[in-house]
Amino acid sequence: MKRKNERKGTQTHAVSLVSLIDPSSPVAEQYRTIRTNIQFASSADQQVKTIVVTSSGPSEGKSLSSANLAAVFAQTGQKVLLVDADLRKPTIHKTFQLNNEAGLSTVLSTGVKAGETAQKTAVENLSILTSGPKPPNPSELLGSAKMNQIMEEARNIFDIVIFDMPPVVAVTDAQIMSSKADGTLLVVRENWTRKDALSKAKELLDLVQARVLGVIYNGSEQGKDKAYYYYSD
Protein backbone atom coordinates (compact mmCIF):
# COMPACT_ATOMS: atom_id res chain seq x y z
CA MET A 1 0.00 0.00 0.00
CA LYS A 2 2.77 2.37 1.00
CA ARG A 3 4.71 1.60 -2.13
CA LYS A 4 1.67 2.32 -4.29
CA ASN A 5 1.28 5.77 -2.74
CA GLU A 6 4.93 6.52 -3.19
CA ARG A 7 4.73 5.67 -6.87
CA LYS A 8 1.70 7.87 -7.30
CA GLY A 9 3.54 10.81 -5.72
CA THR A 10 6.54 10.39 -7.96
CA GLN A 11 4.34 10.29 -11.03
CA THR A 12 2.67 13.58 -10.18
CA HIS A 13 5.99 15.27 -9.66
CA ALA A 14 7.23 13.79 -12.92
CA VAL A 15 4.50 15.66 -14.76
CA SER A 16 5.29 19.10 -13.51
CA LEU A 17 7.90 19.52 -10.84
CA VAL A 18 11.13 19.03 -12.68
CA SER A 19 12.98 21.09 -10.06
CA LEU A 20 12.25 18.36 -7.53
CA ILE A 21 12.52 15.18 -9.53
CA ASP A 22 15.48 16.16 -11.66
CA PRO A 23 17.41 18.99 -9.98
CA SER A 24 20.36 18.60 -12.34
CA SER A 25 18.26 19.08 -15.49
CA PRO A 26 18.70 22.26 -17.58
CA VAL A 27 15.17 23.44 -16.82
CA ALA A 28 15.71 23.09 -13.05
CA GLU A 29 18.91 25.13 -13.50
CA GLN A 30 16.88 27.73 -15.37
CA TYR A 31 14.42 28.00 -12.49
CA ARG A 32 17.38 28.49 -10.14
CA THR A 33 18.61 31.29 -12.40
CA ILE A 34 15.19 32.91 -12.21
CA ARG A 35 15.40 32.59 -8.41
CA THR A 36 18.80 34.29 -8.40
CA ASN A 37 17.51 37.14 -10.55
CA ILE A 38 14.60 37.67 -8.18
CA GLN A 39 16.97 37.68 -5.20
CA PHE A 40 19.01 40.39 -6.93
CA ALA A 41 15.85 42.43 -7.52
CA SER A 42 15.31 42.50 -3.76
CA SER A 43 17.03 45.27 -1.82
CA ALA A 44 16.73 46.79 1.63
CA ASP A 45 14.30 49.50 0.49
CA GLN A 46 12.59 47.41 -2.18
CA GLN A 47 12.17 43.98 -0.68
CA VAL A 48 10.77 41.24 -2.88
CA LYS A 49 8.96 38.91 -0.50
CA THR A 50 5.53 38.59 -2.06
CA ILE A 51 5.51 37.58 -5.72
CA VAL A 52 2.58 37.24 -8.12
CA VAL A 53 2.84 34.86 -11.06
CA THR A 54 0.49 35.55 -13.94
CA SER A 55 0.28 35.55 -17.74
CA SER A 56 -1.91 36.98 -20.45
CA GLY A 57 -4.03 33.90 -21.11
CA PRO A 58 -4.83 30.36 -19.96
CA SER A 59 -2.49 27.33 -20.00
CA GLU A 60 0.72 29.30 -20.42
CA GLY A 61 2.49 27.68 -17.47
CA LYS A 62 1.65 29.96 -14.54
CA SER A 63 0.96 27.11 -12.13
CA LEU A 64 3.89 25.08 -13.42
CA SER A 65 6.24 28.05 -13.04
CA SER A 66 5.00 29.10 -9.61
CA ALA A 67 5.30 25.54 -8.26
CA ASN A 68 8.82 25.10 -9.64
CA LEU A 69 9.89 28.51 -8.37
CA ALA A 70 8.47 27.78 -4.93
CA ALA A 71 10.43 24.51 -4.90
CA VAL A 72 13.76 26.09 -5.87
CA PHE A 73 13.31 28.86 -3.29
CA ALA A 74 12.59 26.22 -0.62
CA GLN A 75 15.78 24.41 -1.62
CA THR A 76 17.80 27.42 -0.43
CA GLY A 77 16.43 26.88 3.08
CA GLN A 78 14.11 29.88 2.96
CA LYS A 79 10.62 29.36 4.34
CA VAL A 80 8.31 29.44 1.34
CA LEU A 81 4.54 29.71 1.08
CA LEU A 82 2.92 28.92 -2.26
CA VAL A 83 -0.62 30.30 -2.39
CA ASP A 84 -3.11 29.07 -4.97
CA ALA A 85 -4.84 32.39 -5.59
CA ASP A 86 -6.41 31.12 -8.81
CA LEU A 87 -9.77 30.74 -7.13
CA ARG A 88 -11.39 30.07 -10.49
CA LYS A 89 -9.27 27.21 -11.85
CA PRO A 90 -7.14 25.98 -8.96
CA THR A 91 -4.59 23.25 -9.71
CA ILE A 92 -1.87 23.49 -7.04
CA HIS A 93 -3.62 21.01 -4.70
CA LYS A 94 -3.61 18.46 -7.51
CA THR A 95 0.05 18.97 -8.33
CA PHE A 96 1.04 18.44 -4.70
CA GLN A 97 -1.75 15.96 -3.92
CA LEU A 98 -3.17 18.00 -1.08
CA ASN A 99 -6.61 18.19 0.44
CA ASN A 100 -8.46 21.28 -0.76
CA GLU A 101 -11.36 21.38 1.70
CA ALA A 102 -9.88 24.45 3.34
CA GLY A 103 -7.61 27.03 1.75
CA LEU A 104 -7.34 30.67 0.76
CA SER A 105 -11.09 31.10 0.20
CA THR A 106 -11.72 29.69 3.68
CA VAL A 107 -9.23 32.07 5.26
CA LEU A 108 -10.79 34.97 3.35
CA SER A 109 -14.33 34.19 4.42
CA THR A 110 -13.88 32.92 7.98
CA GLY A 111 -11.81 33.70 11.05
CA VAL A 112 -9.19 31.01 10.50
CA LYS A 113 -5.56 32.02 10.02
CA ALA A 114 -3.54 31.48 6.86
CA GLY A 115 -0.63 30.11 8.88
CA GLU A 116 -2.88 27.45 10.41
CA THR A 117 -4.60 26.54 7.14
CA ALA A 118 -1.41 26.25 5.07
CA GLN A 119 -0.22 22.68 4.68
CA LYS A 120 3.31 21.40 4.97
CA THR A 121 4.54 19.41 2.00
CA ALA A 122 7.05 16.63 1.43
CA VAL A 123 9.42 19.37 0.29
CA GLU A 124 11.32 20.79 3.23
CA ASN A 125 10.55 24.49 3.89
CA LEU A 126 7.66 24.51 1.42
CA SER A 127 4.15 25.15 2.72
CA ILE A 128 1.09 25.51 0.54
CA LEU A 129 -2.16 27.36 0.99
CA THR A 130 -4.47 25.67 -1.50
CA SER A 131 -7.36 27.61 -3.05
CA GLY A 132 -10.12 26.18 -0.85
CA PRO A 133 -13.69 25.78 -2.17
CA LYS A 134 -14.63 27.93 -5.16
CA PRO A 135 -16.17 31.19 -3.96
CA PRO A 136 -18.79 33.11 -6.00
CA ASN A 137 -16.83 36.38 -5.83
CA PRO A 138 -13.04 35.84 -6.23
CA SER A 139 -12.19 39.44 -7.23
CA GLU A 140 -14.01 40.96 -4.26
CA LEU A 141 -12.31 38.54 -1.89
CA LEU A 142 -8.83 39.23 -3.29
CA GLY A 143 -9.47 42.97 -3.21
CA SER A 144 -10.65 42.94 0.38
CA ALA A 145 -8.87 44.32 3.44
CA LYS A 146 -8.82 40.74 4.74
CA MET A 147 -6.53 39.80 1.87
CA ASN A 148 -4.11 42.55 2.96
CA GLN A 149 -4.12 41.10 6.47
CA ILE A 150 -3.42 37.62 5.09
CA MET A 151 -0.48 38.95 3.09
CA GLU A 152 0.86 40.72 6.16
CA GLU A 153 0.54 37.55 8.25
CA ALA A 154 2.25 35.49 5.53
CA ARG A 155 5.08 38.06 5.30
CA ASN A 156 5.73 37.69 9.00
CA ILE A 157 5.79 33.89 8.98
CA PHE A 158 7.50 33.16 5.64
CA ASP A 159 10.54 34.45 3.78
CA ILE A 160 8.96 34.19 0.32
CA VAL A 161 5.27 34.09 -0.62
CA ILE A 162 4.35 33.13 -4.19
CA PHE A 163 0.83 33.64 -5.55
CA ASP A 164 -0.37 31.55 -8.47
CA MET A 165 -2.99 33.64 -10.30
CA PRO A 166 -5.52 33.44 -13.15
CA PRO A 167 -4.65 35.14 -16.48
CA VAL A 168 -4.47 38.92 -16.17
CA VAL A 169 -6.35 39.73 -19.38
CA ALA A 170 -9.45 37.67 -18.60
CA VAL A 171 -10.25 38.79 -15.04
CA THR A 172 -9.05 41.46 -12.62
CA ASP A 173 -7.75 39.06 -9.92
CA ALA A 174 -4.09 39.16 -10.99
CA GLN A 175 -4.18 42.94 -11.41
CA ILE A 176 -5.55 43.30 -7.88
CA MET A 177 -2.91 41.04 -6.39
CA SER A 178 -0.09 42.59 -8.43
CA SER A 179 -0.94 45.95 -6.97
CA LYS A 180 -0.52 44.51 -3.46
CA ALA A 181 2.54 42.31 -4.03
CA ASP A 182 6.20 43.35 -4.07
CA GLY A 183 6.74 41.95 -7.53
CA THR A 184 5.05 40.29 -10.50
CA LEU A 185 6.35 37.69 -12.92
CA LEU A 186 4.76 37.41 -16.33
CA VAL A 187 4.83 33.96 -17.94
CA VAL A 188 5.05 33.74 -21.71
CA ARG A 189 4.66 30.39 -23.46
CA GLU A 190 6.49 29.62 -26.64
CA ASN A 191 4.29 29.28 -29.75
CA TRP A 192 1.27 30.01 -27.61
CA THR A 193 1.16 33.50 -26.13
CA ARG A 194 -0.24 36.09 -28.52
CA LYS A 195 1.74 39.29 -28.91
CA ASP A 196 -1.34 41.52 -28.61
CA ALA A 197 -2.45 39.68 -25.46
CA LEU A 198 1.02 40.09 -23.96
CA SER A 199 1.05 43.84 -24.54
CA LYS A 200 -2.46 44.06 -23.10
CA ALA A 201 -1.23 42.15 -20.02
CA LYS A 202 1.68 44.57 -19.56
CA GLU A 203 -0.68 47.53 -20.01
CA LEU A 204 -3.06 46.18 -17.35
CA LEU A 205 -0.18 45.61 -14.93
CA ASP A 206 1.23 49.09 -15.57
CA LEU A 207 -2.19 50.54 -14.88
CA VAL A 208 -2.03 49.32 -11.28
CA GLN A 209 1.66 50.21 -11.01
CA ALA A 210 2.69 46.60 -10.59
CA ARG A 211 6.42 46.05 -10.26
CA VAL A 212 7.01 43.61 -13.10
CA LEU A 213 10.24 41.88 -12.16
CA GLY A 214 10.57 40.04 -15.43
CA VAL A 215 9.18 37.55 -17.88
CA ILE A 216 9.44 33.79 -17.55
CA TYR A 217 9.74 32.30 -20.98
CA ASN A 218 8.17 28.86 -20.82
CA GLY A 219 8.86 26.80 -23.86
CA SER A 220 9.68 23.38 -25.13
CA GLU A 221 11.84 22.48 -28.06
CA GLN A 222 12.59 18.96 -29.24
CA GLY A 223 10.83 17.61 -26.19
CA LYS A 224 13.03 19.54 -23.77
CA ASP A 225 11.49 21.95 -21.31
CA LYS A 226 12.90 25.44 -21.13
CA ALA A 227 12.30 28.24 -18.73
CA TYR A 228 14.18 31.44 -19.41
CA TYR A 229 14.01 34.70 -17.59
CA TYR A 230 14.14 38.16 -19.04
CA TYR A 231 14.26 41.43 -17.21
CA SER A 232 11.36 43.66 -18.05
CA ASP A 233 13.54 46.76 -18.30
Ligand SMILES: Nc1ncnc2c1ncn2[C@@H]1O[C@H](COP(=O)(O)OP(=O)(O)O)[C@@H](O)[C@H]1O
Ligand atom coordinates in the same frame (compact mmCIF):
# COMPACT_ATOMS: atom_id res chain seq x y z
N1 LIG B 1 6.92 23.98 -21.20
C1 LIG B 1 5.95 23.08 -21.12
N2 LIG B 1 6.15 21.86 -21.66
C2 LIG B 1 5.19 20.93 -21.58
N3 LIG B 1 3.97 21.11 -20.98
C3 LIG B 1 3.72 22.29 -20.42
C4 LIG B 1 4.68 23.35 -20.46
N4 LIG B 1 4.15 24.42 -19.84
C5 LIG B 1 2.92 24.06 -19.43
N5 LIG B 1 2.66 22.79 -19.78
C6 LIG B 1 1.41 22.06 -19.51
O1 LIG B 1 0.33 22.85 -19.93
C7 LIG B 1 -0.73 22.76 -18.99
C8 LIG B 1 -1.03 24.13 -18.43
O2 LIG B 1 0.03 24.54 -17.58
P1 LIG B 1 -0.30 25.36 -16.26
O3 LIG B 1 0.98 25.64 -15.57
O4 LIG B 1 -1.37 24.67 -15.49
O5 LIG B 1 -0.87 26.67 -16.96
P2 LIG B 1 -1.66 27.90 -16.34
O6 LIG B 1 -1.53 27.83 -14.86
O7 LIG B 1 -0.97 29.08 -16.95
O8 LIG B 1 -3.06 27.78 -16.82
C9 LIG B 1 -0.31 21.77 -17.93
O9 LIG B 1 -0.81 20.51 -18.26
C10 LIG B 1 1.21 21.82 -18.02
O10 LIG B 1 1.79 20.62 -17.57
Ligand SMILES: [Mg+2]
Ligand atom coordinates in the same frame (compact mmCIF):
# COMPACT_ATOMS: atom_id res chain seq x y z
MG1 LIG C 1 -2.94 27.71 -13.36
